[in-house]
Amino acid sequence: MTGWDVLAQQLAGAAQLGVIYALIAVGFTLYFGVLNVIQFSHGDIVTVGAFAALTVAAATGFVPLVVVAAMALTGLVGVVFERAAVRPTRASPPLITLLATLAAGMAIREAIRLFYPLGSQVHRFPALFPPTPIHLGGVLLRASGLWIAGIGLGTIVATAVLVERTSLGRAIRATAQDREAAQMMGVDLSLVLDATFFIASALAAVAGILYGAYYNTVTFDMGIVAGVIGFSAAVVGGLGNVYGAVVGGFLFALLETLSAAFLPAGSENADVFAFVIVILFLVLRPTGILGEKATQRV
Amino acid sequence: MSVRRILGVVIVGMVLAAVSTSGRMVPGMAEAAAAKPTVKIAFIGPLTGSNASLGLGGENSFKLALMQRNEDPQTKYRYEGVYLDDQCQPQAGVQAALKAGSDPDVIAAVAHYCSVVAIATVDTYHRLGLPAMVWGAVLPAVTYGNTYVEITRVNGTQIQQNATAARFDANTIHRKTFACLYDTTDYGRGHFQYFSEFAKKNGLQIVYSAGVAPDRQDFSAELARIKELHPQVVWFGGLSAEGARIRNQMAQIGLTALFQGTSGIKSEEYIKAAGPNAEGTLAFLEGAPIEQLPGGAAFLAAYRKAGFTNPPEAYGPFAYVAANLVVRAIEAVGPDRAKVADYLKHKIKNVPSIIGPVTFDDHGQNVLATVTPYVVQDGTWVPWGQSEYARGKRTLP
Numbered sequence: 211m212t213g214w215d216v217l218a219q220q221l222a223g224a225a226q227l228g229v230i231y232a233l234i235a236v237g238f239t240l241y242f243g244v245l246n247v248i249q250f251s252h253g254d255i256v257t258v259g260a261f262a263a264l265t266v267a268a269a270t271g272f273v274p275l276v277v278v279a280a281m282a283l284t285g286l287v288g289v290v291f292e293r294a295a296v297r298p299t300r301a302s303p304p305l306i307t308l309l310a311t312l313a314a315g316m317a318i319r320e321a322i323r324l325f326y327p328l329g330s331q332v333h334r335f336p337a338l339f340p341p342t343p344i345h346l347g348g349v350l351l352r353a354s355g356l357w358i359a360g361i362g363l364g365t366i367v368a369t370a371v372l373v374e375r376t377s378l379g380r381a382i383r384a385t386a387q388d389r390e391a392a393q394m395m396g397v398d399l400s401l402v403l404d405a406t407f408f409i410a411s412a413l414a415a416v417a418g419i420l421y422g423a424y425y426n427t428v429t430f431d432m433g434i435v436a437g438v439i440g441f442s443a444a445v446v447g448g449l450g451n452v453y454g455a456v457v458g459g460f461l462f463a464l465l466e467t468l469s470a471a472f473l474p475a476g477s478e479n480a481d482v483f484a485f486v487i488v489i490l491f492l493v494l495r496p497t498g499i500l501g502e503k504a505t506q507r508v
Numbered sequence: 509m510s511v512r513r514i515l516g517v518v519i520v521g522m523v524l525a526a527v528s529t530s531g532r533m534v535p536g537m538a539e540a541a542a543a544k545p546t547v548k549i550a551f552i553g554p555l556t557g558s559n560a561s562l563g564l565g566g567e568n569s570f571k572l573a574l575m576q577r578n579e580d581p582q583t584k585y586r587y588e589g590v591y592l593d594d595q596c597q598p599q600a601g602v603q604a605a606l607k608a609g610s611d612p613d614v615i616a617a618v619a620h621y622c623s624v625v626a627i628a629t630v631d632t633y634h635r636l637g638l639p640a641m642v643w644g645a646v647l648p649a650v651t652y653g654n655t656y657v658e659i660t661r662v663n664g665t666q667i668q669q670n671a672t673a674a675r676f677d678a679n680t681i682h683r684k685t686f687a688c689l690y691d692t693t694d695y696g697r698g699h700f701q702y703f704s705e706f707a708k709k710n711g712l713q714i715v716y717s718a719g720v721a722p723d724r725q726d727f728s729a730e731l732a733r734i735k736e737l738h739p740q741v742v743w744f745g746g747l748s749a750e751g752a753r754i755r756n757q758m759a760q761i762g763l764t765a766l767f768q769g770t771s772g773i774k775s776e777e778y779i780k781a782a783g784p785n786a787e788g789t790l791a792f793l794e795g796a797p798i799e800q801l802p803g804g805a806a807f808l809a810a811y812r813k814a815g816f817t818n819p820p821e822a823y824g825p826f827a828y829v830a831a832n833l834v835v836r837a838i839e840a841v842g843p844d845r846a847k848v849a850d851y852l853k854h855k856i857k858n859v860p861s862i863i864g865p866v867t868f869d870d871h872g873q874n875v876l877a878t879v880t881p882y883v884v885q886d887g888t889w890v891p892w893g894q895s896e897y898a899r900g901k902r903t904l905p
Contacts, residue, residue, distance in 0.1 A: 216732050219761060223728035323556060328817065330560030332749045332781035343762065350762040425725060426756040427781040429558055429749060435723050470729035477718035477730050478692050 215348030216471070224467040225460075226355050226424055229362030232459025233417035234440025235447060236369060237410035239455040242444070243386040244406045247296060247307045251315020252414060253437020255291070259284040259415025260335070260428040261322055267336045276338065277361075280419060281412040288411025289404050291318075297403065315433070322430040332429050335422030358420045365416045366456055369409065373452060378405055386450075442488045448498025457499055547585040547843045549574070549834055550608035551827070552619040553644070554596035558723075558749045561777045562621050565821030566643055567591060570618055572807075572814055573831035584839055590614055594625045601625030602632055609636030615843045616641070616852075618830040621823060623647035623695035633658045639837075639849035641830040644823035646771060646794075647698050651873040658849045660856070660872035662833065662863070663826045664794030664879065666702045669770055672879035673792045674706035680881075680892075681904060683741050683766065687716040687734040689727070689754060690745035696722070699745030699770050715739050722746065727754050728761060735763045747772040752781035759785045766790065766905045774822040779887055788897070788904050789884045794876045795863040797891040798825050803862040829861040 234256060241249040263280035270276065295314040299307045323329040339354035373379040384392035385402045393399055421436065422428045439462060447458025465487055470480035491498060551570045554563035574587045592608060594601035601620065608614045609632060617633070620626040621644030633640040634656040642650055642661040646669065651661045677683045686707065690696035696719065704714055715737050718730050731754070734742060742758060742765045744751050751773035758767065767789045769778075774791040782789070798804035807828060811820050820828075833856060834848070840855075841847040852868070859866045867875050881892035885902070896902045 216736055219732040219735075220729055223726065223732070223761075227726055320556070323560065328561075330556070330564060330818070331777045332558070332561075332752055334781050334783045341760075352760060355760075425753055426760075426783065426785075427749070427752055431558055432725075435725060466726065467729045470726075471733055475719075477689075477720055480724070480729070481721055 212348060218347070218349045220467050220471050221464075222349060222351055222355060224463045226358045226362075226420075227467065228460035228463035229359050229366075230417050230420050230424065230436075230459075231439055231443045231462050232366060232456040233362055233413050233420070234436055235443035235455035235459045236366065236452055237413050237417075238441050238444035239447075239450055239452055240382075240406055240410045243450040243452075244382055244402065245296070245300075247304060247311070248441070249296070249410075250308055250312045250437070250441075251291075251318060251433075252410070252440060253433030253435070254315040254318040255284060255288055255411050255414040255433070256418040256421065256436050256440075257322060257428070257430060257433035258287050258318060259411070259418030260422045260432065261326060261333075261418075261430075262415060263338075263419045263422065264333060264335060264428060267338065271336075273338050277416065277419060281415045284415035284418070285408040285412040287318075288407040288414070291411070292403060292407035296407075315437075319430055319433065326430070329430050332427050335426055335428050337426075338419070338423050354423060358423055361416065362420055365413065369413060370452060372409070382406060439484075442485065444498075446488055446491050446498055448500040451498065451500045454498050454500035461499075544584065544586040545843075546588050546613075547615050547838055548588050548590050548611065548613045549831065549838075550590040550592060550604075550611075550614050550617040550619070551831075552592045552594050552601070552604045552608065552617055553621045553827075554625075555591070555593035557595045557597070559596045559621060559747060561818060562644065562748070562775060562821045562823060563593075563596075564816075564818040565824040566621055566827035568814070568816040568818060569807075569811065569820050569824035569828040570643075570831045572811055572816075573828045573835070575814070576810070577832070577835045583835070585843065587835060587838075594620060594622070594629075596622040596625060598625055598628035601629045605629040605632040605638075605640070606636070609633065609638040614638065615838055615845055616834045616848055618643050618827055618834060620645045623650065623698065624693045626650045627653070627694055630654055630656060630659050637845050637849070639834070639845060639852055641834060641852065643827040643830045645695075647694055648702075649694075649698075651871040655871070657853050657872075660852050660868055660874075662830045662866060662874050663823060664874065664876045666698050666770070668794060668876065668879050669792045670699065670702035670706050672881070673768070673770070674703060674710045674712060676792075676881050676892075677707075677741065677768070678710035678712055681766075684711075684713055685737075685739040686712055686714045686741045686743050687737060687739040687765070688714055688718075688743045688745070689730060690717075690719055691722040691747070691750060692719040693722055695747075695772070696745045699772075703743065703745065703770075720746075720750070722750065724750070725753065727757050731757055731761055731763055734765075735761060739765055741766045741768050744769045744773065746770075748775045748778040749781065752778050752786075755782045755785045755789065764905050771822060774882055774889055776819045776821060779884055779889070786884045786887070788902075790892075790904075791882050791889070792879050793822055793882060794879050795825075796878050797880055797894075798862060800891075801862050801864055802860065807862050825863050829863050829866065832861065833859065833866065 262283040266279045295310045339357035342353040344351040381397045443458035443462040444455045447454030465484045469476040469483040553566045592604035616639040619640045623645040626645035648665040690700040769791045771793045779786045837848045837851040856868045882889040
């Protein structure tokens with residue numbers, strides 16, 4: 211392996227991670243854009259998605275069905291979550307909503323641990339995509355890696371189309387810009403809230419599935435780290451901006467991977483380096499790379 | 509009545525019903541309880557978090573020991589377990605130790621799988637005068653870093669494990685070059701420190717080493733570097749969840765070196781999570797294989813019969829033995845913390861158990877003579893001596 215091969219191998223890893231982080235970050239951005247809340251248990255929704263896929267995959271090996279069923283189930287969990295933890299606290303200060311989501315996330319995590327069979331153990335995630343090796347020079351890619359990147363990117367594009375080009379997307383964007391005005395124009399706020407949580411949670415399910423496919427394992431507490439990283443990616447990209455979240459996701463993965471590979475003692479401190487960048491962004495450019503425009507959100 | 513009020517009444521009713529049933533006793537139990545005074549023993553381990561599987565295995569084994577002692581009409585006391593979660597986190601561990609120690613009915617504790625927690629709590633046990641027997645943590649300093657009468661340890665240490673591991677690598681499987689990854693807790697660092705010491709003594713060469721945060725998910729950066737260096741073995745000092753992730757990611761990038769861990773990955777959980785990639789993985793555990801020891805098979809049978817859903821895992825037998833030793837001390841000197849501590853520290857010499865005879869040295873450390881190498885063969889941990897790898901029927905990567 212030459213130096214370039216090592217770099218290419220690193221980039222291949224970072225690309226797959228980036229797409230997963232981006233999917234999670236888009237969820238954070240949707241919540242923030244529409245509701246002005248930080249849904250701190252979004253990581254646990256990712257876990258729900260992974261375990262939903264695990265359950266469906268045990269019954270059928272038909273991958274599209276696994277993905278769609280997991281998305282639908284997780285989307286519904288998201289809607290229930292919103293009605294139970296977010297909607298009742300909407301009139302309260304944002305801090306209360308934040309705490310409510312944090313607590314609900316803990317409840318989800320522990321529920322998976324307690325009620326999923328052998329929930330406290332690491333579960334092996336089924337190989338949904340073929341691991342066929344593809345050699346490019348000294349770099350080893352797997353077909354599964356291409357699937358991960360492809361499905362992730364496809365989902366992100368579909369989300370962008372949904373938000374930009376459909377009437378539901380228009381309602382979501384209108385609510386994000388000015389809730390009262392949107393309501394006066396006949397936007398059903400309740401429907402928009404439900405839809406936002408459904409979409410963000412379904413995206414989290416895709417992230418959970420890709421996460422499982424990438425690491426081959428899932429655990430009930432995998433959402434903690436995934437959530438923090440997704441949130442950081444959303445902040446770096448510009449909270450409230452879908453494209454910013456995507457950029458943030460890839461940037462975060464790149465930082466993590468390259469610092470682990472090439473900085474001295476980088477391996478021990480990969481997360482430290484990555485989060486230092488987040489702090490720098492918060493201090494120097496609090497609106498993130500693409501910045502949330504005051505007039506246009508989501 | 510509004511729906512909400514009806515719901516409220518139903519919930520209160522359910523809670524009351526649950527409370528009343530949990531307090532109810534079977535007639536026989538009530539008599540036995542009346543006849544014998546009750547003594548509490550605490551069990552502390554990681555019951556939640558990513559090491560929960562190991563913690564639950566220990567908890568179940570501890571429970572089994574108390575159940576068996578309570579069925580014995582000869583015992584002077586009825587033993588009740590107090591179960592506390594240390595989450596494999598020092599802070600939670602100290603809280604659990606404080607809780608156990610400040611309950612005067614708790615006479616002793618069987619405590620900790622995680623080294624980071626055990627090393628953080630030893631002072632607490634000493635301050636509160638609560639005898640604590642460690643059942644899983646392997647950091648040497650837990651026993652050798654103090655002279656507290658309260659602290660004993662039934663399992664071995666990293667020193668014993670790594671001495672055997674390095675000798676085994678050099679003389680039995682003849683490997684020379686190693687790439688080492690370890691988690692950056694005291695546990696992982698300790699393992700790496702002792703492994704590199706013994707590696708040097710045995711003429712092994714460490715070509716790469718890196719510490720990784722214990723909650724790290726992605727190791728592809730490190731593994732790509734390692735792949736470039738072509739070591740014969742990827743050595744890992746850490747626990748099952750990370751171990752399985754590393755093994756899986758090795759396969760993903762086509763890194764075909766032998767994967768060797770410590771006792772931290774010797775679990776059913778590792779095999780389950782690594783799936784077919786687990787084949788040929790090495791790990792080391794103190795004591796002889798449990799199936800071969802007197803009472804070992806009976807323990808496994810009783811464990812199965814008790815209907816626990818979680819396997820005992822590698823350190824369940826140690827928790828079982830610790831519970832039995834604590835009961836033995838209480839039976840001998842009565843439910844008095846100071847006397848029990850003294851008995852455990854000084855009177856346990858050559859006591860037969862399912863992990864082999866237990867003898868505590870001056871530091872309360874069990875002097876286990878043997879460390880057994882294990883290899884994964886067809887989805888189970890097989891003692892090296894009995895494996896097809898040792899007999900030459902299969903070859904390690």
